[in-house]
Amino acid sequence: MKYVLFFLLTLSAASANGQKMSATGRHNFETSKHLDxxxxxxxxxxxxxxxxLDAKKNIENALLYMLSQLDPYTTYYSNDNTEELKQMATGKYxxxxxxxxxxxxxxxxxxxxxxxxxxxxxxxLRLGDIILSIDGKEFAKTDKQEAADFSSSVSEALRGLPGTTLEVRVRRPGTDKPLTFKITRRTITIPSVTLSEMLTDSTGYIALNGFTENTARDVRLALVALKQQGARRLILDLRGNGGGLMGEAIQLVNLFIPRGKEVVSTRGKVKESTATYKTQAEPLDLEMPVVVLTDFGTxxxxxITAGALQDYDRAVVMGRRTxxxxxxxxxxxxPYGTMLKLTTSKYYIPSGRCIQAYKFEDGRPVHRPDSLADEFTTAAGRIVYDGGGIAPDVEVALDSMPNLLLYLAASDELFDYAVRYRNTHDTIASPTDFSLTETEYAQFRAFLKEKNFTYDRQSARLLETLRKVAQREGYAEEAQTEFNALEAKLTHNEDFDFExxxxxxxKLAEQTIVAAYYYDEGAARYLLKTDKDVKAAVELLSSKENYGQILSSPRKRK
Structure with missing residues (x-):
């Protein structure tokens, strides 16, 4: 009987292996067939x-379309764009x-x-300078050129070996004659620490814009400097930080947690894509209270940084879901110098959560609500959830923002006004003291009118949607009088909106102008004056009891 059982088990295993081989064979056949x-x-x-036919254009379009059906991050780089990938990873060029x-x-x-x-x-060179020529070669887009290709050609001409020189001729808005600048190229390292300073006599603040080479080192240096100035508490601002190198995140987390702790693991299809990463060094500070600010841009x-610190109950995460x-x-x-940035695995943080969004719709992540997500626990036993991103321990709601501000922030008109202001005012007050006068605000409004700045009002769009719905449901004619009355109330009134x-x-205009003089650091310092999230973080850190309670209380399902 045992021989019969052995035979059946062997036959079953062989059948399973055969099915597996058959599935693999079918997959390989389908791949070969469709490539053929x-x-x-x-x-x-x-x-x-x-x-x-233009083979490069057509086949690249086919490749890009195929990759667009996978996820937003698997990307093909042609041989003239591989430097972009290297710059994204290192922050250097x-x-x-x-x-x-x-x-x-x-x-x-x-x-x-x-x-x-x-x-x-x-x-x-200043913000808004118009590039006319580089080393004597004129750069003006022709009708046949795509804007992206033209921009790439200008960027390529500006780059080169460190130590080499070039001449850039520009037209500065508001001046009559072109200006020529002789510039020596050098290796550019984009700093990842945007701002590091004391907010109170005991609270330090570090804002990070990315995770490139040496980010953890730079944060360590900034934190040491803040501690020397008396910092006993820290706000780590990761809002708008799109990430970067995983290794730098691991080293940054290591500043606050002991050696030998798991920070992140990766799980993929092949063995090489599956690994666990732990802290390797002694920490800088295990006791300092930390608040990590996050938002949708994190x-x-x-x-990984915010989630790992949350999972070890080492920091309070505050703001909005990442x-x-x-x-x-x-x-x-x-082949031929091209590259593929390929998604190979998923991140899992110490509690076991995967931070990947549940799905993507129209290129945007969709998160599961906590009520439908799986439960995990932090080191101290607090309940946390997966479902996409990191949910903050303390949520700070965003203030409502009209379409006017969204359109204005993205407009050429705002940029051009800041350029004109910079070119007609040699200096301005410090970022924390600068403000536009009433006269200058009136001039700004007049400038926007002169440039025909327009924006779309949400109320008007919603009214048009309501009209269409009423039309489909047969109520349009009956409700016409009410629609007309509401439309009259919602008539575009720029004077009302701007007041x-x-x-x-x-705030938006002043921030843009400050950046023209004091760069990103100055703009960040200006925004601190009225930053709702930072104010809430300072208040929390000032209460040892409230801070400790958050890190020991379980979160409830919503």
Whole structure:
């Protein structure tokens, strides 16, 4: 009987292995078949299509469409864009130290964000300078060029080997004659610490904009300096931080938790993509109370940092739920100097939670509510949930914001006003003291009218949607009088909007102007004056009892 049982078990195992091999074989066959179809299809297109095809453009479009069906982070880089991938990972490149952007109304690129203490700023280039030529070569977009391709050509011309020089000729708005600047390229390292300073006599503040090479080192240096100034509490601001290098997140967490603790694990399809990462060094401070600020822009390595500190009950997370990017990407080299940034695994933080969003709709993450999510526990036994992103221990609601501010923040008109202000005022007050006068606010409004700044009111769009719904349901004619009366009430009134939202508009305009003089650091320092999240964090840190209670109380399902 035992031989019969052995035979049946062996037969069952063989059958299972056969099915597995059969499934693998079918998968490989389907892959080969469709690759063969694609090759044959493009070969025939190239041979017989009525017009000559651009192989690079068409096949790249096919590749990009295929990758867009997977996740938002798996990306193909052509051989002329691989430097972009390296810069994203390291935060380094060789050039002049400024962002550029294309302006359709000018047909040229402009200096859009020169970095402090970098070659462009040191040579005298300013925000809004219009690039005319580089080393004598004219740069103006032709009708046949795509804006992205033109911008890439300008960026490529500005970059080069460290120590080499170039001449950039620009037109500065408000001046008659072109200006020429001789600039020496150097290796540019984009600092990840935007701002580090004392907020009170015992509370330090560090704002991080990314996780690139040496981020953890820079945070350590900033924290040591703050402690020397008397900091006994810390606010670590990760709002708007899109993440970066996982290793830097692990080292940053290690500043606050003991050696040998798990920070993150990755799980993927292949063995090489599955690993557990622990702290390797002695911590800098195990006792200092920490509040980590987060919002929807907090992603990837920044979420690992916030989540790990939450899981070890080492910090209070405050603000809004984070983005939910729990996917790991690795670069892989492809033929002809091209590269693929490929999603290979998912992140899991110490409690066992995966921070990846439940799903994506229209390119945006969708989070599961806590009521439907799985429960996990922190080191102290607090209940936390998966479902996408890191939910804060203390939620700070955002103030309502009208469409007017969203349109204004993204507008060329606001940028151009800041440029004009910079070019007509040699100096301004410090970031914490600067403000526009009533006369200047009136001038700003007049400038926007002159430039025909427009915006879409949410109320008008919702009314139009309501009209369409009423039309479908048969109530449109009956409710026409009410619709007309409501439309009259909602008539676009810019004067009312600019007066009603005056404080918010002033804040946006002043922040933009401050950045033109004092760069990102100055803008961040200006915003601290009225930062609702920072104020709440300072208040929490000032109460040892409330801080300790949050880290010991279980969160309830919503």
């Amino acid at each position: 179809i694609f090759n044959s299809l493009y070969r025939d297109l190239d041979l017989y299509y009525v017009d000559t 060789a050039g002049i130290g400024s962002l550029i952007s294309f302006r359709n109304d000018l047909g040229r690129c402009i200096i859009s964000d020169p970095y402090r203490d970098m070659p462009a700023a040191e040579a005298g 992603a990837s390595a920044a979420e 983005y939910g990017k729990g996917l790991v990407q690795e670069p892989r080299e492809l 009603h939202w005056k404080n918010e508009i002033l």
